[in-house]
Amino acid sequence: MTPLYAQLADRLLARIASGELKIGDRLPPEAEYAAELGVSRSTLRLAFAELEKAGVLRRRKRAGTEIVATAPQRQFRMATQSIDELLSLGRDTEFAILGTRSVPTDSVQALAGLTSETGYWLEISAVRRLRDEKVPFSANRVYVPARFAGIEALIGRAETSVFQLIEEAFGIGVGRVRQSVGAVACSARDSEILGIPEGAPALCIDAKLFADDGTLIEVSVATFDPARFHVETDVKIR
Amino acid sequence: MTPLYAQLADRLLARIASGELKIGDRLPPEAEYAAELGVSRSTLRLAFAELEKAGVLRRRKRAGTEIVATAPQRQFRMATQSIDELLSLGRDTEFAILGTRSVPTDSVQALAGLTSETGYWLEISAVRRLRDEKVPFSANRVYVPARFAGIEALIGRAETSVFQLIEEAFGIGVGRVRQSVGAVACSARDSEILGIPEGAPALCIDAKLFADDGTLIEVSVATFDPARFHVETDVKIR
DNA sequence: AAGTGGTCTAGACCACTAC
DNA sequence: TAGTGGTCTAGACCACTTA
CATH class of the missing domain: 1.10.10.10 (Winged helix-like DNA-binding domain superfamily/Winged helix DNA-binding domain)
Structure with a gap:
């Protein structure tokens, strides 16, 4: 029964x-x-x-x-155990920082509609590669609100991601990830980094990470070599 | 307390x-x-x-x-209410079928490693467009195991997706979705359909849909105009 | 302010499954 | 086949939230 x-x-x-x-x-x-x-x-x-x-x-x-609803809502659960996995980053990847600078909100398209207390953001340029490979598979720009700019001093310690640094240094956790994946023609700058021709197809990911309370932790814009990277999602329903 | x-x-x-x-x-x-x-x-x-x-x-x-674990596991929940939404398909999209045929497993790369009882699959070629637009934003090929080939007779009724037809006709529900998103150079055939130049960047999605019991429902290979389509994911953690 | 859901107790019987 | 988690009852007190 x-x-x-x-x-x-x-x-x-x-x-x-x-x-x-x-x-x-x-x-x-x-x-x-x-x-x-x-x-x-x-x-x-x-x-x-x-x-x-x-x-x-x-x-x-x-x-x-x-x-609050007329029928059971479908439940979608990601078959994922870590945020790195959610962001399609394997464990054998390495994050290398090229440089940092401070930029105003309106100079970066990815920051449109967002606000930083000071109007400025810490921009971190970086690449990501497999540990045993020389040529990066992704070119990244990460934007951090002025509130977290203190991590600049710690940045040499960033092993895999900027958000991990912020999580540790400020004791907050990522509570939400919004991602948008698209295809673009590879820029001249990225073509040099990734070792693919300028104008060739590249995968582009815009990601925003938020804390549990909804505050923005970081905005990331990354370009990927499509031959070596794709975004996998595995979702179980209900 | x-x-x-x-x-x-x-x-x-x-x-x-x-x-x-x-x-x-x-x-x-x-x-x-x-x-x-x-x-x-x-x-x-x-x-x-x-x-x-x-x-x-x-x-x-x-x-x-x-x-079974030493610490609470992170829980990842998609902020999604429907499978169409999960697959980044709006409600205002239209699914138009170009044709069907039967193909053997080994003639299609996307079917590598999969089996159909008969060794053959029903291939459905289709396009997807916004209701108020003429040019499709995606070119699709959907492969259905021979078991479900009966839907061929119903295929004119497919409004938005093939899997919905299978769900209705066979009384099974999608229990899992695996997707892989990448970037490719647009093929000659797809360039005609999507109205973008051959070789231009295009978004490519391979998706496999499974029933609750793990049986394969459909395999889908689709190419998208990157100017009009991107994959959005919104995930809440724990 | 009080009515509500949240929590907790001390029992009982049952169906199932892994031994 | 018996020991286990699953289910269910009839009570009680409490803290909080919102009317």
Whole structure:
């Protein structure tokens, strides 16, 4: 038999599907509702927990239990264990910094629409290569808000990524990553770094990393040799 | 105060971190362990539930509760509500089929390493465009195992994707998506379709869709006009 | 301010699975 | 086949949030 709490959840889902209950409706208080259904409050709470995990209900103290969706939401989970992996960076890669400078927001297209307290950003130019190879597979520019500019002193210690330095130095963690992947014609500068012809196809990734509280940690613009790099994503659904 | 069950979880985590408990160790039965800790079994189970969700414990009937990791695993969640969104397809896109044919496994590079019961696949050539535009932004080839070849009869009804047709016709759902994004020089054929010069940079996506049970649903190879398409991913961590 | 969800207890029976 | 996690009950007190 399917457990009682699962039956309760299914019944509630059916009532929502039928239109009897709508988004925004509030359910009775747990104690009252449990009595009404003839089950213990613990059992009802198991059902609610399931529906909350599925994105159908939202529970808030004092505000009650509210319907926020008409059907279980699909859950997408990345088959990924680390941020490096999320960014498609293997463990055998090496991050070498070419130089740093301070740049104003409006001089860099990738910073459009963003703000730094001072209006300036720390720009870090770097390349990434496999440990046993000489020619980099990617050319990177990382922009860090003025708040974190202190990492400039530590930058020689950056082994694999700038964000790791910031995580360690400032005790914050990356909570969100937004990436945009496109194809571009390789620029003259990047063609020299990557060893591919100018104008040849190259993979381009713009990434923004945010902390748990939503503050921007870094903006990264990178060009990749498409023969040696592609972006893999592996997503499990529900 | 932090709840008792959270304290229990933290204490267990600390015991694992200290090396007192190792991966593979089994914990005492819940009833016994709860008594040992001086809490009710329900409370202990709340702690276990938290640690199981974090990927530290695995609970199996009769086999007991086992430690499977030394620290909470990072959880990566895509900020995505639909598979179309996951595949970076807006709702205003249109899928137009150019033709179909049957091809043997070894004639298509993208099928290398895969098997179809008959050794043949249904190849569907198609393009994708915005509803209000004439020139497609992508040129697609979708390969479907012989098992699903029956959809050929329904193919005129494919509005947005081949996998949707298979989901409906065979009553199975996509449970996993693996994608690889790269940059290529546009082929002569694709340059005609996309209206970009031959040899110009183009975005290339190889995707494999699997059912919940791991069986392959479709393999898709697509080329995109990089001026009109990029792959966006938005991932929340833990 | 108080009603709500959050937490916790001490029991009980059960179905399943790994021994 | 028996020991285990899974489920369920009927209570209780509490902290917090929001009406």
